[in-house]
Amino acid sequence: MSNGKAQTGFLEKTFKLSENKTNVKTEIIAGITSFMTMAYILAVNPDLLSAAGMDKGGVFTATALSAAIATLIMAFYANYPFVLAPGMGLNAFFAFTVCGIMGYSWQFALTAVFIEGIIFILMSFVNVREAIVNAIPMNLKNAVSAGIGLFIAFLGFQSAGIIVGDPATLVKLGDLTQPAAIVTILGVIITGILLHKKVKGAMLIGILASTIIAIPLGVTKLPSSFISMPPSLASVAFKLDFSNIFSLDMLIVIFTFLFVDVFDTIGTxxxxxxxxxxxxxxxxxxxxxxxxxxxxxxTTAGALLGTSTVTTFVESASGVSEGGRTGLTALTSAILFLLALFLAPIFGIIPGAATAPALILVGLSMMSSVLKVDFDDYTEAIPAFLAIIMMPIAYSIAEGIVFGMVSYAVLKLIAGRGKEVSPVVYILSVLFILKYIFL
Structure with missing residues (x-):
């Protein structure tokens, strides 16, 4: 009994649970929920990077380890409930643009990610990214939250096949009679009822219930084994290639990684x-x-281990929705990433259709931030609207922020209210415009 109290006391002291109006049970459930909604990265990231010629098994291990390392730093150093892992979008750019269209090796791409990580660390010491975060006006911050809500709900619908691609209209309604769509629809109903009844762990229960429903429908199946040793890192770790470090292409690739990661992370x-x-x-x-x-x-550690850029995951919102407020949520997720190294078959049975309901309903909850946006002042409303709508349309949190910030600076200037804008926002707006012109 005394040992249990000592452990609780340690967690209270380390993560300041009472000060943040939370408790151990809430934080652990939140951490499990965040992990479950983003566990797909353990399957998707190796699959994407294998298109660049990388070994799937090695990338799986690198993905889990880099996520755990970054999330542990978030837990103990920052004491926030945010979870990190190799980011979607950035891994696709790595595989299909740098290694595909540009024709470079995956070793070249890993080197670009490594250099980007070093630049990030240096930027952290000189407070550049902190200045960017603080410069974003409050209306835009609320808009970013609402835009992310739309974006992750869109991701949920997409992963379930409820929304599919279409050459004529870009997207359209998918076949709702398909098993994956049925799983997600039932999952939304189940999770929605649990949320209405204020059941603790509603998101997590919804994911588990959806997974169970997915088994007889053939969306997923039970694994033949439940425990396995982690695949070797030998084929992907420490494989950097500095031979083209001073080329223009390397500069462009580093800048792209840097730009997307900075504003995806800040936005999240x-x-x-x-x-x-x-x-x-x-x-x-x-x-x-x-x-x-x-x-x-x-990001730096991930490049050395053998994976693309590590960033803060928007799916952290699912854990926050469950009440996660401290680093204990992040610690729980980090531990699960380490366990996943040995329990890959178990985590592998959770299909995207089962986590989609959580993403959709978290998107709903994040949309409430739009109520804080000042829609009576068009110099505030237009940038906020552009930030919100561009995130799902452009399929990028970063691009949504760009549209919001540039339009904010331009409209304030034209309206004769330029002094309301931070100098940092003006500088960034000019850089954004130059990026679109020359890159």
Whole structure:
């Protein structure tokens, strides 16, 4: 009994649970929920990077380890409930653009990621990224949260096949009679009822229930074994190639990785923190520096281990929706990433259709931030709207922020209210415009 109290006391002291109005049970459930909604990365990332010629098994191990390392830093250094892993979009750019269209080796791409990570670490020391976070106006921060809500709901519908690609209209309604779509629809209903009844762990229960439903429908199947040793890293770890380090292509690739990761991470941190009321009275995120440092180290370590850029995952919002408020949520997710190394067959049975309901309903909850946007002032409303709508349309949190910030600076200037805009926003807006012109 005394040992249990000592452990609880350690967790209370380390993560300041009472101060953050939470408890051990809530944080652990939140951590499990965040992990479950983003466990797909353990399957998707190796599959994508294998298209660049990398060994799937080695990338699986690198993905789990880099996620655990970065998330542990977030847990103990920043004390935030955010979970990190190799980011979607960035891994596709790695495999299909750098290694596909540009024709470079995956070793070249890993080197670009490694250099990007080093630059990130240096930027953290000189507070560049912290200044960017603090410069984003409050209306845009609320808009970013709502935009992320739309974006992750869209991801949920897409992973379930409820929304599919179409050459004429880009997207259209999929076949709702398909098993994956049925699993997601039933999952939304089950999870929605649980949320309505305020059942603790509703998201997690919904994911598990959806997985069970998916088995007889053939969307997933039970594994032949439940435990396996982690695949070797030997084929992908420490395979950097510095032979083209001073080329223009290397500069462009590093800049692209840097740009997307900076604004994806900032957007996710600001958006999820806004939803969880973690921003202070000035609209800034306390301890943002260690939070940004976590993904900088994660990216550097991930490149050495053999995976693409590590970033803060928007799916962290699912754990926050379950009440996660401290690093104990992140610690729980990190431990599960380490366990996943040995329990890959078990985690592998959770299909995208089973995590889709959580993404859709978390998207709903994040949309409430739109109520805080000032729609009566068009110099505030138009940038907010552009940030919200461009995230799902452009399939990028970063691009949504760009549209929001550039339009904010331009409209304020034209309206004769340029002094309301931070100099940082003006500088970034010019850089964004130059990027679109020349890159």
């Amino acid at each position: 941190l600001v958006g999820v923190a806004s939803k969880a009321d973690m921003l202070d009275e000035n609209g800034t995120l306390p301890r943002v520096k260690p939070a940004l440092f976590a993904d900088a180290v994660g």
